[in-house]
Amino acid sequence: xxxxxxxxxxxxxxxxxxxxxxxxxxxxxxxxxxxxxxxxxxxxxxxxxxxxxxxxxxxxxxxxxxxxxxxxxxxxxxxxxxxxxxxxxxxxxxxxxxxxxxxxxxxxxxxxxxxxxxxxxxxxxxxxxxxxxxxxxxxxxxxxxxxxxxxxxxxxxxxxxxxxxxxxxxxxxxxxxxxxxxxxxxxxxxxxxxxxxxxxxxxxxxxxxxxxxxxxxxxxxxxxxxxxxxxxxxxxxxxxxxxxxxxxxxxxxxxxxxxxxxxxxxxxxxxxxxxxxxxxxxxxxxxxxxxxxxxxxxxxxxxxxxxxxxxxxxxxxxxxxxxxxxxxxxxxxxxxxxxxxxxxxxxxxxxxxxxxxxxxxxxxxxxxxxxxxxxxxxxxxxxxxxxxxxxxxxxx
Amino acid sequence: xxxxxxxxxxxxxxxxxxxxxxxxxxxxxxxxxxxxxxxxxxxxxxxxxxxxxxxxxxxxxxxxxxxxxxxxxxxxxxxxxxxxxxxxxxxxxxxxxxxxxxxxxxxxxxxxxxxxxxxxxxxxxxxxxxxxxxxxxxxxxxxxxxxxxxxxxxxxxxxxxxxxxxxxxxxxxxxxxxxxxxxxxxxxxxxxxxxxxxxxxxxxxxxxxxxxxxxxxxxxxxxxxxxxxxxxxxxxxxxxxxxxxxxxxxxxxxxxxxxxxxxxxxxxxxxxxxxxxxxxxxxxxxxxxxxxxxxxxxxxxxxxxxxxxxxxxxxxxxxxxxxxxxxxxxxxxxxxxxxxxxxxxxxxxxxxxxxxxxxxxxxxxxxxxxxxxxxxxxxxxxxxxxxxxxxxxxxx
Numbered sequence: 054x055x056x057x058x059x060x061x062x063x064x065x066x067x068x069x070x071x072x073x074x075x076x077x078x079x080x081x082x083x084x085x086x087x088x089x090x091x092x093x094x095x096x097x098x099x100x101x102x103x104x105x106x107x108x109x110x111x112x113x114x115x116x117x118x119x120x121x122x123x124x125x126x127x128x129x130x131x132x133x134x135x136x137x138x139x140x141x142x143x144x145x146x147x148x149x150x151x152x153x154x155x156x157x158x159x160x161x162x163x164x165x166x167x168x169x170x171x172x173x174x175x176x177x178x179x180x181x182x183x184x185x186x187x188x189x190x191x192x193x194x195x196x197x198x199x200x201x202x203x204x205x206x207x208x209x210x211x212x213x214x215x216x217x218x219x220x221x222x223x224x225x226x227x228x229x230x231x232x233x234x235x236x237x238x239x240x241x242x243x244x245x246x247x248x249x250x251x252x253x254x255x256x257x258x259x260x261x262x263x264x265x266x267x268x269x270x271x272x273x274x275x276x277x278x279x280x281x282x283x284x285x286x287x288x289x290x291x292x293x294x295x296x297x298x299x300x301x302x303x304x305x306x307x308x309x310x311x312x313x314x315x316x317x318x319x320x321x322x323x324x325x326x327x328x329x330x331x332x333x334x335x336x337x338x339x340x341x342x343x344x345x346x347x348x349x350x351x352x353x354x355x356x357x358x359x360x361x362x363x364x365x366x367x368x369x370x371x372x373x374x375x376x377x378x379x380x381x382x383x384x385x386x387x388x389x390x391x392x393x394x395x396x397x398x399x400x401x402x403x404x405x406x407x408x409x410x411x412x413x414x415x416x417x418x419x420x421x422x423x424x425x426x427x428x429x430x431x432x433x434x435x436x437x438x439x440x441x442x443x444x445x446x447x448x449x
Numbered sequence: 450x451x452x453x454x455x456x457x458x459x460x461x462x463x464x465x466x467x468x469x470x471x472x473x474x475x476x477x478x479x480x481x482x483x484x485x486x487x488x489x490x491x492x493x494x495x496x497x498x499x500x501x502x503x504x505x506x507x508x509x510x511x512x513x514x515x516x517x518x519x520x521x522x523x524x525x526x527x528x529x530x531x532x533x534x535x536x537x538x539x540x541x542x543x544x545x546x547x548x549x550x551x552x553x554x555x556x557x558x559x560x561x562x563x564x565x566x567x568x569x570x571x572x573x574x575x576x577x578x579x580x581x582x583x584x585x586x587x588x589x590x591x592x593x594x595x596x597x598x599x600x601x602x603x604x605x606x607x608x609x610x611x612x613x614x615x616x617x618x619x620x621x622x623x624x625x626x627x628x629x630x631x632x633x634x635x636x637x638x639x640x641x642x643x644x645x646x647x648x649x650x651x652x653x654x655x656x657x658x659x660x661x662x663x664x665x666x667x668x669x670x671x672x673x674x675x676x677x678x679x680x681x682x683x684x685x686x687x688x689x690x691x692x693x694x695x696x697x698x699x700x701x702x703x704x705x706x707x708x709x710x711x712x713x714x715x716x717x718x719x720x721x722x723x724x725x726x727x728x729x730x731x732x733x734x735x736x737x738x739x740x741x742x743x744x745x746x747x748x749x750x751x752x753x754x755x756x757x758x759x760x761x762x763x764x765x766x767x768x769x770x771x772x773x774x775x776x777x778x779x780x781x782x783x784x785x786x787x788x789x790x791x792x793x794x795x796x797x798x799x800x801x802x803x804x805x806x807x808x809x810x811x812x813x814x815x816x817x818x819x820x821x822x823x824x825x826x827x828x829x830x831x832x833x834x835x836x837x838x839x840x841x842x843x844x845x
Contacts, residue, residue, distance in 0.1 A: 060502065060543035060756045062495060064522045068540055069493035071553070078491055082478060090806040092787060092813035092826070095474055097465035099458060100496070100558050100572060101516070101529075106456065120497070120518050122529075125562050126460045126571075133497075133518075133529070144464055147456035153821025156813070157467070161558075162496050166521050175522075176496060187816040191792065195814065312799070360456045391488060396587065403708070410486040417488035417552070418591065420583040425549025430488070 065168045065175030069374075077178075077377040079386045081160055084180060084203055084373070088158035091199055093182045096157050098140035104132040109139055109359040112329040118165040133164045137179050139330070139356060142366055145185040146357035154192070158182040160373060171345045174374060181350070181370025185357070188365035190301060193334045193352060194308045200348050200369040201313060204338055207376045208383030209347070213317045213339040216306060217324040219331045219351070220298035221288075225267060228292045229260040239268070244325045246272050263290055275321035281306070284322060298333070305334055330356050334367070340379070347375060391415040392445055393427035394436045405436065405443040461564045461571030465770075473574075473773040475782045477556055480576060480599055480769070484554035487595055489578045492553050494536035500528040505535055505755040508725040514561040529560045533575050535726070535752060538762060541581040542753035550588070554578040556769060567741045570770060577746070577766030581753070584761035586697060589730045589748060590704045596744050596765040597709060600734055603772045604779030605743070609713045609735040612702060613720040615727050615747070616694035617684075621663055624688045625656040635664070639719050642668050659686055671717035677702070680718060694729070701730055726752050730763070736775070743767060743775065787811040788841055789823035789831045801832060801839040 062068065069077060085095060101122075108116050120133040134140060137159055145155050160180040168175045182199055184192050197214070204212050222243065226236045235258060242250045251272065255265045270287055274280050281303055288295050299322075306318060324335065333352030340347055350369025357364040394406050396419040406416045417430050427435050427448060437446045458464065465473060481491060497518075504512050516529040530536060533555055541551050556576040564571045578595055580588045593610070600608050618639065622632045631654060638646045647668065651661045666683055670676045677699055684691050695718075702714060720731065729748030736743055746765025753760040790802050792815040802812045813826050823831050823844060833842045 060539055061499065063497065063499060063520055063525070063527060066495045066497060068495050068536070068544070070540065070544060071490035071492060074491040074493045075485075077493070078481065085474065086809070087806070089471075089785075090809065090811050092811055094467035095470040096467060097470045097473070099462045099464050101459065101462060101560055103457065103459060122516050122518050122562075124459055126564065129459070131459060140464070143456055144466065148464070148466060151821075153825045154816055154819050164497055166518075168522065187819055189817055191816050195816070311794070389485070398704075398707070410483070413482070413486065415486050415488055420550055420587050420591070421585055423550050423583055425547075429549045 063175075065165075065173065067174060067176065067374075073377070073381070076381050076386060077373065080207065080377050080380055081178075081180070081373055083206060084376075085158065085160060087202060087206060088182050088199070091156070091182075091195075091202075093156040093158035093184075093199070096141060096144050096159055097161065098134070098137055098144065098159060100161070101131050101133055102140065104130040106143065106360075107132040107134055107136075107139065109143075110330040110353070110356040111136070111139060115329055118167055118169075120164055120166045134161075135163050135165055137161060137163060138181065138183065138353070138368065138370060141181075141183050141368075142185070142353070142356045142364075143360040145183070145366070146360035146362040146364060150362065151186065154184060154186040156182070156184050172372075174372070177372035178374045179370050180373040180376070181368060183366060183368030185364045185366050187367075188354065190304045190308060190334075192365070192367050193305050194312070196350060196367050196369055197305070197309060197336055198312060200336075200338060200350060200371075201316070203371065203376075204340075204348060207380040209340050209379060210383075211317075211341055213319065213341075214309070214336060215319050215321055215324065215339065215346070216302065216309075216334065216336045217321045218298045218302040218334050219325055220301070220333050221284075221295055221322050222271065222325060223332070224294035224298055225264065225271075225291060228295065229258070229264045229268075231258070231260070240325055243271060243323050246323065248272060267291060271323040274323060276319060278306070278318075278320070280320050280322070302334060336369070343375075343379070347371060347379065389415055390434065391417055391430070391432045392434045392436060393430060393432035394418045396421050402436065402438075402443050459571075461561075461569065463570060463572065463770075469773070469777070472777050472782060473769065476603065476773050476776055477574075477576070477769055479602060480772075481554065481556060483598060483602060484578050484595070487552070487578075487591075487598075489552040489554040489580075489595070492537060492540050492555055493557065494530070494533055494540065494555065496557070497527050497529055498536065500526040502539065502756075503528040503530055503532075503535065505539075506726040506749070506752040507532070507535060511725055514563055514565075516560055516562045530557075531559050531561055533557060533559060534577065534579065534749070534764065534766060537577075537579050537764075538581070538749075538752045538760075539756040541579070541762070542756035542758040542760060546758065547582065550580060550582040552578070552580050568768075570768070573768035574770045575766050576769040576772070577764060579762060579764030581760045581762050583763075584750065586700045586704060586730075588761070588763050589701050590708070592746060592763050592765055593701070593705060593732055594708060596732075596734060596746060596767075597712070599767070599772075600736075600744060603776040605736050605775060606779075607713075607737055609715065609737075610705070610732060611715050611717055611720065611735065611742070612698065612705075612730065612732045613717045614694045614698040614730050615721055616697070616729050617680075617691055617718050618667065618721060619728070620690035620694055621660065621667075621687060624691065625654070625660045625664075627654070627656070636721055639667060640721050642719065644668060663687060667719040670719060672715060674702070674714075674716070676716050676718070698730060732765070739771075739775070743771060785811055786830065787813055787826070787828045789826060789828035790814045791832065792817050798832065798834075798839050 331351040335351030337346035337349040348371035352367040731747030733742035733745040744767035748763040
């Protein structure tokens, strides 16, 4: 075993030291409590799982990002989760089996085998909430509202929301009669917003000439509210399903404007990047200081079918490590003061220490011959015997 | 992709559903707060790591239990952590680099590729605390006391402590001049308490005849306090290091008896099972209902050297999932009542809901056309408009 540089960590894999860890733990606890207060119940999906079930309904991207190992017990291929949402959908579909709306939340590490040019980490801590069993706009509005509440609690200002609807593209593709291969090819081109390639595809595909301008204009349909009217006009020749998707998008945007009058909202009807299993409204949140989205989500109605029960589904997730780093710039949880206790074997002292700790005070007991004093250990007070009583004396 | 039974989980891998997850989360938070109150600071080691650094100082057992994957970024072999203690030792040795005593704690999932006949899970949630930079008995007593405090908070009664000292065996082996291969062979035989094999080894090893009875009697030295006197007598012919190890063990036991007069303590001088990297005092806690230890730990002074800095070290860990399951039998955290809010877009209602949630009440809002009513969602009260005010009305 070579032990040179055995303290090095793999690229994109971090360890979190006390100050950051305590902040992250406080934020984790605060956000999970908020999710609970909105009726979202905590679940803990497994870290490792059969590869097939991890990748249900998801695209090639997620498969590439998934670490794979052979199970020595079953001989089957296992994967380390790269996304917890499909696991939570399985819990809803297979384990809980409720007919009524089911609200679940979670927080845990996921691993990305290849990393991502936009992300510095390969081990984000995914935190999120999912709402199953309701297909109306109200459930989309609820999860977006909860996502915005999460970001507000993280201390983030000037949050910007991007919103789209993958149904517009998918229904348009269905109307055009694209093969699965063509749909995937076109999806890829639109994800990359590669317009020359898009034009080339439109000349080669044998589709209704009336639909071609609709595909060609899709990448232009991004910006403020004005694009919604443009889209309504453009899609007046498209089928009902396309128009219905657009109507849903407009309705969700209207509801959000009422709830969050100061929120900046942009629309992007060709925004498909990273939405593997999504079927409807999709959204992402941004803040000025960060050059990528800080939370994202959307509707993914068909995923539960693979686990035995199709249910409407919508939800969001974020990287808690990123949120924690951002929130540390805005606010710090109050630093707890520590009290130093001398190394004396005295029953009264032991009782005093026990009482203080039970009352949520930090007490660090001296060890005989230790290096460093109370201050080096970060203590701001000491326990001292005065008139046969142990009292707390602040350090100068 | 075959999707038959895509809801199955690998053997020994679990998902945790809402009731259990909430209990586990509450216990996790409570125990980490207790560790903090004792001065132990939270750290978060990475889930995946270079294999070499995960296995530093540990034995073949841990290597067998470690899932291994090739890193697509570096081409190096990575491992999924099967034990967090060596990772925490690295943080102390390489990152924090304090001279004074350093107290760290952690909680996170570990994976065991092969499982263990004594454990039903291959994915325990390891929770623990480690104390670096002090080699005296007081630090061993402190971590054992904290472990007992953790078990008390978990609601466990009739905790039994087993305590030993791996230095007795190691120093005896050194005195006998055993080769590394012989030491490992004898270690294995003693771990299995295989007395016929032990006798056979003693006839084949070319060691000082005076030392043979000491090895032969080692497996008998387990039981109550009486064995300490027997050991003192037996080891009177052993060298200073052996006697010093025994003296340390007696001193720790004395200190624990003073602190915990009602604690049952057993001693086992040949107990070496599973103590891969340990060098001194080792201990394990038991309760009557469980046929295996529920927490364990010990001193492991030399592990930091591989990470660039040798430091004295002692600590303990447990499986939080097991502790949570045991504590659920004894106590339940109070169930929080949920309030059902109707689906009405009313500014006063929205404000009322916001206030309630901010005051740590669970409010679940109705979705239009949803299946199931307030009671099916587990709510015990509803928000109702009375004289133009939204009020909470308990459900019958």
